[in-house]
Amino acid sequence: MSVSAQKIELCKTSDVAEGSAIKVETGDLSLAVFNLNGAFYVMDDTCSHGPGSLSEGPICGDVVECDFHNGAFNIKTGEIVEPPCMIPQKTYKVAVESETVFIEV
């Protein structure tokens, strides 16, 4: 962790059911927090392609589909799995402490 890294509290682990996602807004960030088999992943909620909200998209394995244009991203890496999305989704480094989900920015 770099000296300047800042931890931002997002939610409790119990807020996100396994295999689902919630949207968390904090400061200027609008984030999708995913729970995949008890592990937590965070990416920007607004799809890189348009105004779709990824926390509302169906999840299949490690992949979330944007329900606006059916583009899909790897939840763990932000990489594009299906077009029309062309810009990878920004993901964040996640830390879980005391049943609370944080990102490090």
Add this chain to the structure above:
Amino acid sequence: MAKITIPAANIEFDCTNDTIMRAATRIGLGFPYECNVGECGNCRFELIEGEVSYLRANPPGVTERDVQRKRYLGCQALPQGDCTIKVSLRDHYKSKFLPKKTTGELIEAFDVTHDIREFRFRLSENAKFIAGQYGLITAPRVEGARAYSMCNTGEDGAEWHFQIRRVPNGAATTSLFDNLKVGDKVGLDGAYGMAYLREDAPRDILCLAGGSGLSPMVAISRAAAKSPALKDRNIHFIYGGRTPRDVCGEQFLKELEGYGTRIHYIGAISMPDDPSSAGWTGKVGFVHDIAEQVFGEKLGGMEVYFAGPPLMSQAVMKTLIKSKVPAAQMHFDQFY
């Protein structure tokens, strides 16, 4: 008159003889949209209560999932009474100059190439815009509006000029090219769109165009050339056509102060083996390849505007992503 309520944002607004997205945009709300003609699907909202019908019958942007989830396209949805909706408003979609409906009288038209013509309209009421934005034109005896980008700069909004490419057998362009005479009137609505000039971006500018993508890129170049904030920036313009008769744009840049010193033009063709390309001495290739060849790693430090056919735009975007141009430095109408 219908009242539209967005409970999550604690907002209510009136919508009279208008679509829900356009009515929202006219009062300064950041209702998401892009194409404005029912195709791209970016203006989706969820209908919680009430009833809507569509301006354009069966808009192509509607999917089966939309129907199942009671989602509608805001740019085409006409409320049939009061409605409660769910949509995430975003500042990105707010208009600096609120769009409005006006009438445009054709005052001049001239050919730019064999299939692109410039149409100049004087508005019944001034409607300002930012260079790079588009307006909706409703041509005489043509059902539905079409989106076209203006090629002039819109400081006073007294006139809107459009460089439009003729679409073979297209109802709207056939009406405009074959029937519209000086003095005739069209319906106008706008301005719309987020692919406008960013005067606060401290970077050199690259405009990439093909087809009628000419129009917004000419507007961006014209506005950038006279922007005090951008006076020390270079403006590069690349236009791609199939054969030499398609290549255009330089004539408009030559009129700008700084042409040849900080404003530069490259024309390129993609079909050098076509008989009509004989004698061509300029660049050969697609605009995205030319941009990569000419600017290479410098692309990441440029503010890039692009407009053209979908295949061109997609190829440009791939190149820009590969060249590590941040998304915030790419500006284009996301019509697909």
